[in-house]
Amino acid sequence: MKDYLKIAVIGAGSSYTPELIEGLLKRKHELPIGELWLVDIEEGKEKVEIIAGLTRRMIAREGLDIKVEVTLDRKPALKDADFVCSQFRAGCLEGRIRDERISLKYGMIGQETNGLGGFANACRTIPITLEICREMEELCPEAWLLNFTNPSGMVTEAILRHTKVKAVGLCNVPVIMQKGVAKLLDTEEQDVIMQVAGLNHFIWARQILHEGQDKLKHIVSEILSGKDYLVPKNIPPFAWPSDLLENMGMIPCAYLRYYYMSEDIMKQELEEADGEGTRGEVVKAMEKRLFDIYKNPEQNEKPRELEKRGGQYYSEAACELMSSIYNDKRTIMHVNTRNNGAIAGLPDDCAVEVSSVITKSGPLPLNVAPFPNDTLCLIQLMKEFESLTVEAAVTGNLNMAKRALILNPIVNTGSILDQALEETVRENLDYMPQFRHLIK
């Protein structure tokens, strides 16, 4: 068994990175990390160097001996890596803000993983991800790719369908649900088994097992009594309609508000866009403040301010996943992986987000009890949207893009969609070379 691990972080100039570093350092007795390669692109050079400085101070504080390298060239970073963490944002926050604003302009919800914005983000991100995977196939074919680049589900599906890389997609949404549930049960996280299933940002908790009993109904009543601790900070915490939640027999993740309560979300987004700015604009301002803190040569630990950022626990999940694989821990985690029959009614080769036993060979999904038919119909529709989007992102086929978007419940159809799609492609051309042929 290897006792010297090489880890590469793609998009290391992200403001999240200190959380990842903290997570790795916490697991110093489980993960013998030897090298840490921080990779970014030219535009992120300044940020990644700030991060590298903070990282070195954090390592020093723990008294560890880990080599930290910064590079704008992926190849040396990937060469013989054991784990690759992908957390880049194609088109930077400017791309996200553009998605939000274009969507709102055409009367649609503007969000980085849902609707038209999710589609645009996928089209920018998937080509780069596949490029990284081609390099991994050559330079580190045995490495695990831990993807937390959004939209995590579609990106993972693109990898699973089009490359041989061993990849697992991650999301903080189920992590936050698990923590919320443990808090409501007043117990340790590892003592409760919360099984989730669905697609990335489109999951439901199906059972919550504790002390030999299913506590799902109990958690529902806690949520309805106002204690909805299961919601990430970046999702508007409207209360679920009580009859909906009481009769569902499962607990929808916070992102499902985009579908079950779309008008409320839309209204709030429009208000925000006219006020403090879209979510992307808010995050951009927040990032600036964070990097000012990171720069401080006295700063040698993750600052508490980072917790206000939406991606909370993302990196923690990545570190735990790394350790579970490396140590064959067989913990139950919630990951994006090949369906292969786990969710009945979805294709075998698509990506799903399901609770899985994490082994040295990767995730073994737990079986998912059949979904109620109405929910299954929604999941099938969204998966078809995702799969067509992935194919459109890979091939640049506009008809496929439209067929995808027409299915999405929060996308408007008709001539307005043609216009919104045209503007999206035109404004993102640098990041969507596959669609260049469509613009004269």
Next chain:
Amino acid sequence: MKDYLKIAVIGAGSSYTPELIEGLLKRKHELPIGELWLVDIEEGKEKVEIIAGLTRRMIAREGLDIKVEVTLDRKPALKDADFVCSQFRAGCLEGRIRDERISLKYGMIGQETNGLGGFANACRTIPITLEICREMEELCPEAWLLNFTNPSGMVTEAILRHTKVKAVGLCNVPVIMQKGVAKLLDTEEQDVIMQVAGLNHFIWARQILHEGQDKLKHIVSEILSGKDYLVPKNIPPFAWPSDLLENMGMIPCAYLRYYYMSEDIMKQELEEADGEGTRGEVVKAMEKRLFDIYKNPEQNEKPRELEKRGGQYYSEAACELMSSIYNDKRTIMHVNTRNNGAIAGLPDDCAVEVSSVITKSGPLPLNVAPFPNDTLCLIQLMKEFESLTVEAAVTGNLNMAKRALILNPIVNTGSILDQALEETVRENLDYMPQFRHLIK
């Protein structure tokens, strides 16, 4: 074999009835009609008597001896009937207009068979339909019920699931498509086999066979060149986006514009509502003019003005269906019937609209080639909406109603839906006794 047929028409005060009568008289050599019972309710008394007068004059003109009875009591009409035509409108045109206006008020498309309006119409209509079926089970258990009461698909499903009545649901949409296709191929209707499949107002032409070849691509190019003869007069004839239609491998019915082009429909509905009125309001005015003509004691045939009404060919289809059953003609017609495997991926016991061989034992559906997955997802979603709506209409379960509406792509979700649903129930209480318990 019987040589004296008794026919009962429920909702005979409809302005469509003269078309039905004309269709029956045209088939005098195929259908030995002995009695025609025209049934309506108190509110429709005046109208049904006008219709009866016209009917008697039309019969006299043909020199036939058919007994015409008018009644406000269904039971004597149903007693020993051979065919029952259901064409009533629960809540009259006022109900339809109310549906349209409430939907528009809450930012949704307002239409009598789609979205919130279709839901409301189903909830008003299904309880009465089941009442009629209970009577038929007792008074004419061998009779065929030909349903053209809207929403025809959901009403047929309610009958198939909850009664033993032999029922077939009809719609003029595929009839108009068939006529349009024949015109474009410059041939007789019976020489072309157009196979359709889907749900009522949610069908696609899957193949168009003529002279041993599939002419579907040819018809698509004709439609794209501007000759879209397949559209009923009451559907806004926006041109289909050419890339969508060219790549679909099938031809969507005109009602699918409500889903593929929802923003355009919405915009036009809002303009109409502010101008000449909603469709229901326009129809109401048209009806008034029609009845003025019907009243004329000189009038002894179906007036041409009736053709401007949306329901064109509805009754023609009913008469042809009656003759096909009576004479075991084995013609291929497009009907709403039990799925039973015809469309793969839908429940066996739901209603679907499919091309079928009509025999003395009723419709034998042609097998439907599997749908492309994206289209199938939409059909499954809509069928689930329909089935949950039927159950909500039967049980008065509000949670089921919401679960249904949340699935419908042209229904807005969130608190706005709660409000719209509450207003719908409150304003329709006389016709929705099943929901009365919800209003304090």
Next chain:
Amino acid sequence: MKDYLKIAVIGAGSSYTPELIEGLLKRKHELPIGELWLVDIEEGKEKVEIIAGLTRRMIAREGLDIKVEVTLDRKPALKDADFVCSQFRAGCLEGRIRDERISLKYGMIGQETNGLGGFANACRTIPITLEICREMEELCPEAWLLNFTNPSGMVTEAILRHTKVKAVGLCNVPVIMQKGVAKLLDTEEQDVIMQVAGLNHFIWARQILHEGQDKLKHIVSEILSGKDYLVPKNIPPFAWPSDLLENMGMIPCAYLRYYYMSEDIMKQELEEADGEGTRGEVVKAMEKRLFDIYKNPEQNEKPRELEKRGGQYYSEAACELMSSIYNDKRTIMHVNTRNNGAIAGLPDDCAVEVSSVITKSGPLPLNVAPFPNDTLCLIQLMKEFESLTVEAAVTGNLNMAKRALILNPIVNTGSILDQALEETVRENLDYMPQFRHLIK
């Protein structure tokens, strides 16, 4: 529309051919036949010339002017043909007899379309059939191939999967059932709709519609009372166990005795093999007698003796199918065609035997109501046997052959199967070039 048809018959030296000729002559007002090409191989030269003589005398008797050509070279016969009838037997009756004897030697039922014999027959026949189809793709791409070469289902599947030829597979089993049912109902064949479904020689009558009612139960009781008119002459007419038939809700075809009553069949086959000979041996003797009659220059019509041969009505079905296609008659016939969803639970692209509306574009299968689960399991198993057999026949993959045979309920497994398979391949090497590599 063409008014001069060219018909090619492959394997025209068969003793069945006079029935085919009679069928064509009966339809002289429906089918304007101009040329009839009788094709056979060197070994069949004498027989095909006897047949040609009789054919010319039969045509003359009808006073028709049809050109009759005999050839051992398929190509001129196929060139521009409109219909190709395939009725050859690969390996002649000697091959059939060999199959029967090898099967019995290893304790298995020996039959030309079932079990090990059916497998061997498929492996001999499919390579030649695909060769014919390659020629048709080039010489008469618009022609219809009417296949009644056995095993008809697997041969049709091979054509559908591996060629572009428009093909329909035929069998006399459902024809005999239909005639038997009409006789029991004392009505004309065309007045009853018997819907069958399953695989070739593995079908069930699912409904029997007459005068607006399903007479299936009535026919079952007739069969149980001893009037089983639904059985071909070559199938041992054991009585069905009454509780089985009464509770099945459908009527199994006679060949299903090979599965439901395998021990009885086995016992009888062993007795016959020790007595008058196997079925193949009996047929061989019968053929000799028939050709003696055909040779007679006075003979100018189909002799009655032919009716004792098992294939009764086969050719009649072929002629009716030809006319239905040519005239777009839309009759309901029972054919082997692509499943495409007709039988739920089977692959879309496999061949099934189902009642279909015959149009100028070929068969449109009627939808098949879902089978009871136990029957479906059997059909799925047999279809998997068939599909693996087809692939083994095409590729010469022995492992696939074994996987196929292991599934077949009337094939013994273990070392005995290895031996029986080895002997089958060795003894048939001239007709199974695809397996030559397996024999040292």
Next chain:
Amino acid sequence: MKDYLKIAVIGAGSSYTPELIEGLLKRKHELPIGELWLVDIEEGKEKVEIIAGLTRRMIAREGLDIKVEVTLDRKPALKDADFVCSQFRAGCLEGRIRDERISLKYGMIGQETNGLGGFANACRTIPITLEICREMEELCPEAWLLNFTNPSGMVTEAILRHTKVKAVGLCNVPVIMQKGVAKLLDTEEQDVIMQVAGLNHFIWARQILHEGQDKLKHIVSEILSGKDYLVPKNIPPFAWPSDLLENMGMIPCAYLRYYYMSEDIMKQELEEADGEGTRGEVVKAMEKRLFDIYKNPEQNEKPRELEKRGGQYYSEAACELMSSIYNDKRTIMHVNTRNNGAIAGLPDDCAVEVSSVITKSGPLPLNVAPFPNDTLCLIQLMKEFESLTVEAAVTGNLNMAKRALILNPIVNTGSILDQALEETVRENLDYMPQFRHLIK
């Protein structure tokens, strides 16, 4: 958490019981057992008392204080039990021997869980099992029933379908496979994850994960090289045909020889029946010898001779399962439980044998990758046999019994089956009251 467990053993007079006792005593630090109730029937009184004596000596040897009670009345034993182990044999070994002899007489394989013998065993066992479950629902509704009474899969399905008892079915077949695999990999059992799936005595190993790699191909080559350590001692160890095993992509359990190599099994059974006796007869003699040892007042541990008995490790599995549930250990074990989607293509509510994570709430099955279609067909067929058998055993419906048996590949069909079934029912009437109405 409870610190005093009450365990009831039904059929405690079995010669296996000392293994169960040993397993419990080995886990004395994990399982705080307070009471052990040994239950049997009048016929087993002598044997259960011998067992009780040995049990008390074994406990004393460990210096533990566990109350041991012997009873012929189930109720006090079940009252407030925490775990109930079911290991009785309905009809004793005489029933088993009768099944074997009747099957062989009619030319079929005679075995206690397969074919006609498995059917008969299920019909004797299921009624008693359901009686026990009714008592448990009343006396210990929270207890877990660990079933190792054969046929374990069908018995578990009967419990899951017809009672509310929390039940898990166990089998030693996968335990032996797991041990064999660990031995071939030269590693500890817990370091390898072998995932199995299928039905009881009808499973395949789907993946064998060790050190981050799938070792399945390696194990296949070891088996083919002669080291088949995966076979229970009571299964004839014929070598698998190498091409079959090499191309399967999974490893069939030893019992699958009954289907893949049925003629070889049949031949061997006939030889044994004529020689040392059927398996049941051999076991009966062995049991006699074991009880002679158990009686010895000096004997205070499990004798080594017990290991020659087929059921090896059965009880070990039961003890580990008990501890995993009690301690929420989340070990991966191979159990019979509700399918619920784990194996795609089988009904949700049937019992399957699958590798599962064992929690305090019972087993959570791992997702099973879709089976190759030919194998799936076999599994579906066998599951349908099992489900129909369960229903026949519960209802006494003979037609259902025949429909079940007709599906089973190692059951002969036709009049021979009617005779064999009649004899089976007649000879077992005391244990099959549900079928009494069939015998005059």
